Amino acid sequence: MNQIKDFYNNLGSEILRLSIQHLELTLIAMVIAILIAVPLGIIIAKTKTRIIQSATLSSISMVQTIPSLALIAFVMIIFKAAGLHTIGFFPGITALVVYALLPIVRNTYTGISQVEPSTIEVAKSMGMTKTQILFRVELPLSIPVIMAGIKISTTWTIGLATLVSLIGAGGLGDLIFSGIRNVRESYIIAGAVPAAVMALIAEWLLGKIELSLTPDGIQDEALHSNKKPRFLTPQRKLVLVGIGFAVLVAFLTFRMLPSSHKKGIVPGFEAEFIARPDGLPGLYKKYNFKFNKKPKHLDTGLMYKACETGSIDVIDGFSTDGRIPAFGLVALKDDKKFFPPYYATPLVRENTLKKFPELRSVIASLAGKISETDMQKMNYSVSREKDPIDPKQAAKRFLIEKGLISVDSEPGDGSAGIVAVGCKDYTEQSIIGQMLSILIEYNTDLKVDRKLNLGGTMICFNALTNGDLDLYVDYTGTVLMSILKKPPVSSPEKAFNISHSNLKEKYRILMTEPLGFNNTYTLTVRKGFSKKYNVKTISDLVKLVQKKKN
């Protein structure tokens, strides 16, 4: 409970930290984009060949039509092909820069080409060189248009910078996505509001910069106010702004260097794991350590890939997630038993067992039969992209493999009565729900009414208590904390016993023997990593982290 409070108390400083990070992302991306786009705009404006002009402009416009998320993915693919890290600051900045180019290139091009040819001829006739014409005539006259492009681009970038949080580049997106995943509106607001405010301030500030860079002679207000010429002429201001940018970039680069050059173990976790008291903060306390590097925020979908490619060394994950074996990863043993046990256990109504006593032995036959590895494999076979099988098939295959039903046996005739079997709405639950149903159908004459994919714990449990369901499988941790609202208990036996007796007394529901696997948080590493450093448990990892520190 205290940890949750801590986190909330830290929200203020977290918003500040992420806002600064967001600003860094935006600024660096914009500086790079301007340095690329303005010269590019000038070059295509100066090119006499029409084809080159339109080809350049339309290919940049095409980038703009790629949905921003797809662009981020595309950048990852390119980085991967180039053998670079696909996660973190650099791919993030790259995506932002690519997206920021168009408005600046287009407006620079427009600005330069709209300068009157007669004005340029006069400049030429006075003996200005091409460079002098560019810097003394064309650029000053194009500043309002170029700045308009930079303004648009900056606002876009501030928005898009929330998305690059998905590939671990940080920024306010960390808060927003954490909020979306955990359904915490406060986080979404805490991330979105500063981003919006930032966009407004940027707009205003750039308007000011534009005004001060625009030569008075082509500025309506200055002309009407008839003010004295200023000490800060546009040229001087341009120099000042340039120096400012340079200092800023140097400063930010300097700040980033140490962290990107430090060797060590790179952790990357989902935002939820980083935030939850029973996630990273609790883990640090229990094992009394801290990663040398600040964990990167990663989206679940990217996390496994990033760990596989080696951009990230340690990720969080659920122990039965099919992607662990699929991506060549291995879960570390929680040797200090920090993560609360979530053993899958069938819950059955006592009334049902009285009515159909034959159920007891059928359910018991599955006890302890399914290991984490078994569950990982089954989950993967159902959720993989390439030739997935359906949960029923996966369940049946497993039962045959374990000899719980035989290949050529037939289901019973269903004459003995009806039992309603339920499950929640995700892969693992569907497989287990099917497995119990098949087991009952093949080993009794009961008919099974499958009420699968129910939306969540409370729906399933309520259905069970009021008799709409006869049985479903839940997890010891869930029963203890979500249903019974008890504090977490780290001993699996204790957790089981408390849950068992409470369910029996209060709800007349029987918690039968667990199925074997424990679906809980786990730290996961590459198989190669595990072998190389001989890391099998979290304590092994802690030792390795501490060794690397010195």
Add this chain to the structure above:
Amino acid sequence: MPASQLLGNDTNDDCSGTLLKFDNVSKIFPNGFKAVDNLNLEVKRGETLVLLGTSGSGKTTTMKMVNRLIEPTSGKIYLNNEDISICDPIELRRKIGYAIQHIGLFPHMTIAENIAVVPKLLKWSKRQISDRVDELLDLVNLPPKEYRNRYPSQLSGGQKQRVGVIRALATDPSVILMDEPFGALDPITREQLQNEFLELESEIKKTILFVTHDIYEAVKMGDRIVLLDEGKIQQLATPQKLVENPASEFVEQFLGRHRFQLSLYTKKLKHLNIELQDGTPPEKKSDNHLTMRSSLIETMDAFKVNKRKELPVYSSKKILGFLKRSILLDTITEVLHTV
């Protein structure tokens, strides 16, 4: 050889010397159009040579070849006896003043900055530039204090054009190219600026190549006039000769019904057999007093303004004699019959 060595800033008073020479110059544009056709022309030091012709006759093309905004297809142009095609065009341009019809002031620069463009390119000192800007603004009656820091958009058309002209004079170049510099102004302002410029010109004695399509302006501004048509010279003569002795039918047609009026401009008192009489001098010399170089039209104007029967004709401060109005009118009647 760099242009700076070719073009001394000190204007030699030797009016007979040739400063600018076109030698068999032709220009054929890439589309095959021959805009200038075998042009031979010498511009004398200190004179104002007007290129006159209808629109499209090749005046601008001729002028732009002098500062190499356009390169001739064949032939050579010499400035101070040096082939300009050998000069660095950038340096060449900095030594040649250029004023155009569309004024071409840079909208983002103040008046002072506009005038200072070429001096800055030539790396004059700040002091030097600032003094020169004030001097030039004074020259065209734009008080520096008030106008230095204004922007072009805060000036009237006439004021802008004045700035355009003095900008061409900024570095005291030995040649000034002017392409219809007063063309965009209303008739009253145009005349005012023409007069101002004539006065200015008599002080600074520059060699000027002046383009116009307006025969009155040509007659007024030019020491000599080149009448161009289809890129060829139709006649090269002083204004008076052009008006009085058209060399061809084309020239006659070009002058058309304006010849009488024009001759009032070209005929000066000294060209006419006018008897001067004795008389009483007025209390003070009037502003536009008559000299033997005054044209008939100026003389008529003076009578209209002064409302007297006779007016003194000066040679600098000395009165040569008095011109009677009746004698003037007789002379004009004669002219009417001869043209």
